[in-house]
Amino acid sequence: MADPESEGDQGAVRHADTVDYTPVARSVPLARRRTARLVAEWGHPGLAGDAALVVSELLTNALLHGSLRDRLIRVHLHTTDTVLHVEVSDPRGERPPSPRAADGTDQFGRGLLLVSMLADRWGWAPRTVGKTVYADWDACATGAPSEPSSLVDEKVRREWRWRGPVPQESPLVPAPGLTLPALRQAVATVAPSRLPEFFQDLQRAFVRAGDEDSVVPIRMFHRQWGVIVEIERHPETARRLHAAEEAVNSPDPEVRERAVQEAGDIVRAAHRRIGMPEEERAGVHTETHIQAT
Structure with missing residues (x-):
């Protein structure tokens, strides 16, 4: 399985952001809003909402299924000339993500299905410690001005x-x-x-x-x-x-x-x-x- 952090044929990174969040519920809205703001500033306002929602779902999954006490969860975003990439890394590699159909009584279970509908591609990869779940969108650079x-x-x-x-x-x-x-x-x-x-x-x-x-x-x-x-x-x-x-x-x-x-x-x-x-x-x-x- 390809390493999600590898630039590969995506081209040179134009913008990037990495934040480590504590494994608490309050981190989800913080990451979601940061993602929406940065993606818009980086010249892709049309993808900001979808990217923010995907980060919210991936971080929620990491909190529910991949968190360990005193271990941070990392959210990384970057853009190239052709791709918007988001990923969430947690410390539990023994619990790979698995989409499933949730019935009407399930409180959770729809997150990865939503990710698959919103992103052009998604996947996961093991790390030395833990795992990374990622999502990509095909996105052409707009040349819109942005601030670091x-x-x-x-x-x-x-x-x-x-x-x-x-x-x-x-x-x-x-x-x-x-x-x-x-x-x-x-x-x-x-x-x-x-x-x-x-x-x-x-x-x-x-x-x-x-x-x-x-x-x-x-x-x-x-x-x-x-x-x-x-x-x-x-x-x-x-x-x-x-x-x-x-x-x-x-x-x-x-x-x-x-x-x-x-x-x-x-x-x-x-x-x-x-x-x-x-x-x-x-x-x-x-x-x-x-x-x-």
Whole structure:
């Protein structure tokens, strides 16, 4: 099997990025958003959503089936003149990826099938320790201007020192009701790349509701995605939250502290706007809750 890290006939690498993530759920949205941003900056905005979703699925699989305590999971991206390549490496080589058909009651099992539909090619290769799962897209370089990720990251670190309150802005769509049809339509409009995540969370909520014989998980799902939509329908607010989620990994303690504070302010404001009762807030888990590291 070919080594996924080999450039081979792909040509010279034009852009590349490698990040090691801790094996926790919070790493998935961070990697997804970083991938979408970098792929767009590298001149392939049309592939940014698909690449981000594939990285999200591969990293989720690595967390579920390939993670070990105290071992990092690596996400690598690069582009050549003809190919966009993404890969996720984990420390468990004895558990190769295997697509399978998931039935209606399965909470997981569709990730690799989704990867195979989104990417032009995918595969995996063993490493000295662990394995790498990769996906490729045929992509011609557009020549669009881009900034090296190191410069972008430095710009983010500088901006955090002077940011003020989030400005008032007009929402992209009216606030939806906390119902499944309304939330689904809103997500499809303001954050279409997150629809697979929306349906995965919905499926988990139904599984939990059945296990617990309670409607509380369904209500919590509605609240969770009500908060997400409330943020995403305000583009500047969403941009600042996503920047905070990346800045929280900064080596600068001042940047981390400000990032956690801003993310918390944004999420709490969204809770207030959708009218979430105080006693329910602690029970709602969303990826926008950032913990200080």
